[in-house]
Amino acid sequence: xxxxxxxxxxxxxxxxKAPVWHVPHMPLYLxxxxxxxxxSLMSAAARLAGHDRLGLTARVTAxxxxxxxxxxxxxxxxxxxxxxxxxxxxxxxxxxSVGSWILAAHSGLSALATASAVASAAPASAVAARLPRRxxxxxxxxxxxxxxxxxxxxxxxxxxxAVLVADTAVPAWHEAHRELPFLxxxxxxxxxxxxxxxxxxxxxxGPARVAAAAGAAVELAAGAxxxxxxxxxxxxxxxxxSGRLMRAARALxxxxxxxxxxxxxxxxxxxxxxxxxxAGALCTRFGVLEAGRASAADPKYTVVPQRQRLExxxxxxxxxxxxxxx
Amino acid sequence: MAxxxxxxxxxxxxxxxxxxxVACKEWNDVPDDGFVFRATSYDNxxxxxxxxxRHVAFIEQRVPAPGDGGPGGPSGAGELPAxxxxxxxxxxxxxxxxxxxxxxxxxxxxxxxxxxxxxxHAACLDVCPTGALFRTEFDTVVVQADVCNxxxxxxxxxxxxxxxxxxxxxxxxxCTMCYDRLRGGLxxxxxxxxxxxxxxxxxxxxxxxxxxRRVTDLHGQGRTEARLYGADPTDGVGGDGAFFxxxxxxxxxGLPPDPVVTTRDLPAMWGWAAGAALSMAxxxxxxxxxxxx
Numbered sequence: 131x132x133x134x135x136x137x138x139x140x141x142x143x144x145x146x147k148a149p150v151w152h153v154p155h156m157p158l159y160l161x162x163x164x165x166x167x168x169x170s171l172m173s174a175a176a177r178l179a180g181h182d183r184l185g186l187t188a189r190v191t192a193x194x195x196x197x198x199x200x201x202x203x204x205x206x207x208x209x210x211x212x213x214x215x216x217x218x219x220x221x222x223x224x225x226x227s228v229g230s231w232i233l234a235a236h237s238g239l240s241a242l243a244t245a246s247a248v249a250s251a252a253p254a255s256a257v258a259a260r261l262p263r264r265x266x267x268x269x270x271x272x273x274x275x276x277x278x279x280x281x282x283x284x285x286x287x288x289x290x291x292a293v294l295v296a297d298t299a300v301p302a303w304h305e306a307h308r309e310l311p312f313l314x315x316x317x318x319x320x321x322x323x324x325x326x327x328x329x330x331x332x333x334x335x336g337p338a339r340v341a342a343a344a345g346a347a348v349e350l351a352a353g354a355x356x357x358x359x360x361x362x363x364x365x366x367x368x369x370x371x372s373g374r375l376m377r378a379a380r381a382l383x384x385x386x387x388x389x390x391x392x393x394x395x396x397x398x399x400x401x402x403x404x405x406x407x408x409a410g411a412l413c414t415r416f417g418v419l420e421a422g423r424a425s426a427a428d429p430k431y432t433v434v435p436q437r438q439r440l441e442x443x444x445x446x447x448x449x450x451x452x453x454x455x456x
Numbered sequence: 457m458a459x460x461x462x463x464x465x466x467x468x469x470x471x472x473x474x475x476x477x478v479a480c481k482e483w484n485d486v487p488d489d490g491f492v493f494r495a496t497s498y499d500n501x502x503x504x505x506x507x508x509x510r511h512v513a514f515i516e517q518r519v520p521a522p523g524d525g526g527p528g529g530p531s532g533a534g535e536l537p538a539x540x541x542x543x544x545x546x547x548x549x550x551x552x553x554x555x556x557x558x559x560x561x562x563x564x565x566x567x568x569x570x571x572x573x574x575x576x577h578a579a580c581l582d583v584c585p586t587g588a589l590f591r592t593e594f595d596t597v598v599v600q601a602d603v604c605n606x607x608x609x610x611x612x613x614x615x616x617x618x619x620x621x622x623x624x625x626x627x628x629x630x631c632t633m634c635y636d637r638l639r640g641g642l643x644x645x646x647x648x649x650x651x652x653x654x655x656x657x658x659x660x661x662x663x664x665x666x667x668x669r670r671v672t673d674l675h676g677q678g679r680t681e682a683r684l685y686g687a688d689p690t691d692g693v694g695g696d697g698a699f700f701x702x703x704x705x706x707x708x709x710g711l712p713p714d715p716v717v718t719t720r721d722l723p724a725m726w727g728w729a730a731g732a733a734l735s736m737a738x739x740x741x742x743x744x745x746x747x748x749x
Contacts, residue, residue: 140513140710141496143503146617150608171740179744208606208626215586215605223719226609227585285733292732293725297583297718298612304718307725311732319739340743348735426612433707436714446692446716448577 137437139429146299148426149419155206157415159199160291161321163233164314164411166195167288168322170240170280172341177277183334184326186247189277191325192284193244196237203233225294232290236283239276246273288318295422301363301432302425303418306356310418313352317411319345320383324407327393327400335400339390342407346387349414353380363431366421375417382410460595461638463647463655463698464663465569466670467709468682470654472567476510477501479649483634484509487622503710504570506620509631510646513709515566568709569655571646572597572618572631573686574697575717580610580619580630582719588628595660596633596697604628615693615715633697660697667701679703685711692716 139145149156170192176185204213217234221227246269249261261269292314296307303310323342327335353376357364366372386406393403425431439445480486489507494500497514504511578597581589588604591597599610599619606626610619619630634644642648647657656663667684674682681703686696692715706713 138705138707140503140515140708141494143710144617145707145710145712147505147611147614147620149612150621150623168736168740171736175740175744181744206608208608208621208623208628209604212586212603212605215588215603216607218603219585219587221585221587223582223722224585224609225722225725226583226607230585281737285736286729288736289729289732293722293729294609296725297722298609299579299615299617299715299718300612303612304721307721308728311725311729312735315732315736319736323743337740337743337746340746341740344739344743348739422612429707429710432712436712437707439714446714448690448692448694 137430137433139433142429144427145429145432146426148423149300151419152206153416153419155202157419159202159206160415161412162195162199162202163291164288164318165321165325166192166199166236166240167284168318169195169325170236170284172322172326172338173243173277174281177274181334181337184330184338186251187326187329188322189240189244189247191322192240192280196233196240200233200237225290225297229290229294232283232286236280236287239280239283243273243277243280246270246276285315289315295418300422300426301435302366302421305360305363309352309356313349313356313414316345316348316352317414320349320387320407321411323390324386324404328404332394332397332400336394339393342403343387343390346383346390346407349383350380362434363425366424370424372417372420372424375413375420379410379413379417382406382413386410458593460660460697461658462574462660462663463571463657464667465571465698466654466656466701467566467568468674468701468703469652470567470569471652472498472512472514473651474512475649475651476569476646476655477512479645480510483645484632504572504618506622506629509571511570513568513570515708517564517566518561519564521560521562566703568700568702570709571698573616574633576689576694576697577717579613579615579717579719582717583609583613585609592635594633594638596635598632598635599628599630601627613718615712615717667699670701
């Protein structure tokens, strides 16, 4: 328990503005982006390792996650019809600009990989029969290449959102910029592993179970470090509505992760583990958004650390010049 | 590129008339942002946002008398308990004249007109994914309403909580330092309307010199609590294009005491994300190697 900090403020009003992103759009996008990123990585590894059935699940999950996620992202905008304005420039100083390009590349590649897999898997290749012969012949190779390429875009898809939230003035997000990428990466692996084992015959879902358990472990470790390292600024991850969501996430992820190690034994264990991990990953994303809101709403999280910095002579200093945009 | 211009807001001579708030609304056709009775002070505006580009803060305090071993100076004011600022403040004691009686606390009424800081390193501008936010030829930061797609990223990125999104409109808005007036060779509406010249507009270098002289004068008069805010080009945002003379700690006015542009740490953030992304790939590879056995 951190002792109540003494500080001065303007009638207790917030110093910074809370994120305006909505529930459920924003946390669902974070979850679906992570799911898609983890699944695409799984599809690439499955292709290289010859796990065709698990690879099919992973490809479909990756494409569905990216498409649905993009839908929520567009709906979240104040002017959805101007979504394409995101792609009028590429701006390295904006994680959202970088992320828009990652999403565009990733959703395109995963859709291609899935289209090819579904077309080839269709009975007597009903779809392939309608395509020109040369296209049909090239389709599997193009799909495989796309799937392998998502091994690059997938992990970026799963972790760029951590940079996106950390690159704000919100203390609970900004100060957690080391751990958030690992929290989201672990959560993405757990989500993709969960979906892989839920939608693949048990005998072929071994790697999905391992990925799920390992992802859960990473997610739990990153969460624990955030709570320990951040002190006062980390309070929203422990207290209030956001604290409850983070605790629920921890319980579900712990249970789901442990179950994943034995989920190969029965269908029921698989279902239990997969659903618990999915619910845990969702709670993590909703919890992180709530923690950001709580962190912005109370001026103490902004004022106290800055005041401490000034009093210890550790004043913030100018960033390197010539970094502003454009 | 024209000379960098800015605002010097000298809060020691602000009389709280709110002419700046009104002038800004009128010139820029800024809509109302709700009529809320806050029951805290003479301020029902609350703070800056999508539809409030100038905001006057009102703070009533009791401080040690001037000339009585440091008049509400930095140390004196700093010793006030946190709850001395706010509705619980005892004010208007009978027969009390500020500065007249040594040994007895006096009332002090702080007023300050807040505005977008037009930072040298502006986080809103850095994180804007569409290029809607841009730096003008006057070195100010402006949103192009016809480009903004309402992603909302600039809102939590601002270390001062200035920019907001109009939920009925969907786009982000903030002070433009009257970009249209500047292009027409006029000073911004708030500075034009300010009856005491608390809000001064001009080339930033000149304003900084004038502000330094003003602080020296005030210190000479025993007002040692006077200090500049946002005037230091080596601070966490590289200095502000709109800076202030304050009579108390910044947080008393609702300002962050030591703001930082969040993008300063962006390279480190991408570094940690790359580490996490590589870990993901490593774990997935290991999962398949293990699953093969």
